[in-house]
Amino acid sequence: MPTMSLSLHLLFVVSISFLIHKSSGSFLAPPSSIINPSKVKQISWKPRAFVYEGFLTDLECDHLISLAKSELKRSAVADNLSGESKLSEVRTSSGMFIAKGKDAIIAGIEDKISTWSFLPKENGEDIQVLRYEPGQKYDAHYDYFADKINIARGGHRIVTVLMYLTDVAKGGETVFPNAEEPPRRSRTPAKEDDLSECAKRGIAVKPRKGDALLFFSLYPTAVPDTNSLHGGCPVIEGEKWSATKWIHVDSFDKNVEAAGNCTDMNVSCERWAALGECTNNPEYMVGTAELPGYCRRSCKLC
Ligand code: PD2
Ligand code: ZN
Numbered sequence: 175m176p177t178m179s180l181s182l183h184l185l186f187v188v189s190i191s192f193l194i195h196k197s198s199g200s201f202l203a204p205p206s207s208i209i210n211p212s213k214v215k216q217i218s219w220k221p222r223a224f225v226y227e228g229f230l231t232d233l234e235c236d237h238l239i240s241l242a243k244s245e246l247k248r249s250a251v252a253d254n255l256s257g258e259s260k261l262s263e264v265r266t267s268s269g270m271f272i273a274k275g276k277d278a279i280i281a282g283i284e285d286k287i288s289t290w291s292f293l294p295k296e297n298g299e300d301i302q303v304l305r306y307e308p309g310q311k312y313d314a315h316y317d318y319f320a321d322k323i324n325i326a327r328g329g330h331r332i333v334t335v336l337m338y339l340t341d342v343a344k345g346g347e348t349v350f351p352n353a354e355e356p357p358r359r360s361r362t363p364a365k366e367d368d369l370s371e372c373a374k375r376g377i378a379v380k381p382r383k384g385d386a387l388l389f390f391s392l393y394p395t396a397v398p399d400t401n402s403l404h405g406g407c408p409v410i411e412g413e414k415w416s417a418t419k420w421i422h423v424d425s426f427d428k429n430v431e432a433a434g435n436c437t438d439m440n441v442s443c444e445r446w447a448a449l450g451e452c453t454n455n456p457e458y459m460v461g462t463a464e465l466p467g468y469c470r471r472s473c474k475l476c
Contacts, residue, residue, distance in 0.1 A: 205254055207282055209289045215361030218377050220354040221402040222390040223380055225361055226290065229386035230283065237279045238272070238417050242303035245270040249304065251315070252324055264313040267406070271300040287419050291333050291388060294339075296425045303339070306346060306414040307354075311372075311437075312406035317420060318391040318398045328422030332392045335419040338381035345410030347373035347380050348387055352403045372407035381414055396423065402420040436476035443469035 214226045230238075246268040250261055275281040280301065288295045306312075317334045319325050336348060347369060353376055364373075364380045373380070379387050391402045406416075438444070443459070446452075452473035453458045460475060461467025470476050 175382040207285055207289075209286060214290075216356070217361050217363075217379065217387075218350060218353040218389075219356050221350065221399050223350065223353070225386050226386045227382075228384050228386065229286065229290075230337055230339070230384045232384065234279060234283055235337075235383055235415075235447060238283075238301070238303050238337075239415050241272055241276070241280075242270050242305070242415075246305055249312075252319060252321065256394055264315065266309050266310040266314060267304045267306045269304040271301050271302050274298070274300055274474055284419070287335050287421075290386075291335060291421055293333060293421045294425070296427045297328060297423070298419050298421045300442040302418045302420075304414075304418065305414050305430065306406065306409045306416075308345075308409050308411065308413075311408040314349075314403050314405035316391060316398065316400075316403060318402070328426035328428075329424040330392055330396070330398070330422065331420045332396075332423045333390055335386055335388045335421070337386040337417040337419075338383060339415035339417055340413065342381045342409060342414045343412035345370040345372070345407050346362070346414035347378040347407045347413075348404060349373050349376045349378040349407055350389075350401070350404045352401045353378035354401065370407050372405075378407070381416065392423070403457075404462055436471050438471045439468040443472040447472035 184348060211272070213228060214224050217223050217225055231456065242378045247270060248261060249265045249267045251265050253260055272280055274284060274295070282297050283301070284298065287298065304312075318330050347364075349372060355377065364378065366374070368380060369378055379385075389402060389404070392398050406414075440446075446455075447469060452469070459467045459469040459473050461470070465474070
């Protein structure tokens with residue numbers, strides 16, 4: 175390339191990166207909101223699971239922990255039939271939820287998750303931050319639900335993004351006991367000596383501060399993938415902090431907006447409901463998720 179065009183080319187590259195930094199509002203540090211596909215390594219095809227090395231900055235990890243620290247409560251699990259949240263020995267960590275877009279750092283993390291997963295932010299639940307002390311674990315489970323109540327809001331969970339906020343001296347790996355060893359995987363597995371016995375029972379990811387694991391709980395056909403069974407191995411030494419974003423096939427926010435709007439829009443709603451209009455005239459009284467009806471409160475829908 176002649177000297178003149180090389181310097182022009184360099185000028186172009188520098189100007190573009192300057193503009194990118196300027197548009198993200200930061201002149202000093204490179205914007206952390208950019209997703210770099212070369213940092214993503216596939217660990218399994220059954221289930222489809224990938225690790226992004228350095229997905230979160232140290233600042234983002236520390237921020238999540240500091241928001242969670244004073245709010246932790248013993249973690250619960252959903253009952254398979256009723257969908258109700260209950261305490262269980264299956265899951266012995268402590269955790270809390272951080273409201274979507276709580277501050278600029280949380281919104282930035284949610285932007286990155288959305289870009290990486292190709293799924294809109296509105297399909298995601300609030301981020302759950304978890305702390306595991308020695309001996310604490312999350313037994314093997316599916317992230318998709320078996321009960322109708324939990325599916326009603328946003329449909330099935332399709333993707334989980336699990337972010338590791340600390341290194342863990344020993345144990346605490348996320349393990350997929352049913353995963354099929356792929357003929358070739360692009361991420362070199364951790365050395366056997368570095369893994370706990372629990373992690374050796376499947377394909378495992380060793381927690382490393384800033385790394386994130388993304389896996390699908392459904393096949394592309396939307397059928398639940400039983401290979402996605404996974405667990406958090408007991409922490410043996412040190413403390414593990416992680417943050418989970420569960421993402422659904424549809425909006426997780428839509429129904430909340432509708433529920434927040436739980437009013438009758440006609441003074442006669444109560445009388446009409448008593449006359450059986452909720453069933454006789456559901457288009458007007460009840461409506462649909464997209465177009466809520468005029469008497470949702472009197473029809474006891476919210
Ligand atoms: O923290 C983990 O390693 C873990 C493992 C399995 C978290 C979850 N599942 C989850 O939050 O669903
Ligand atoms: Zn899980």
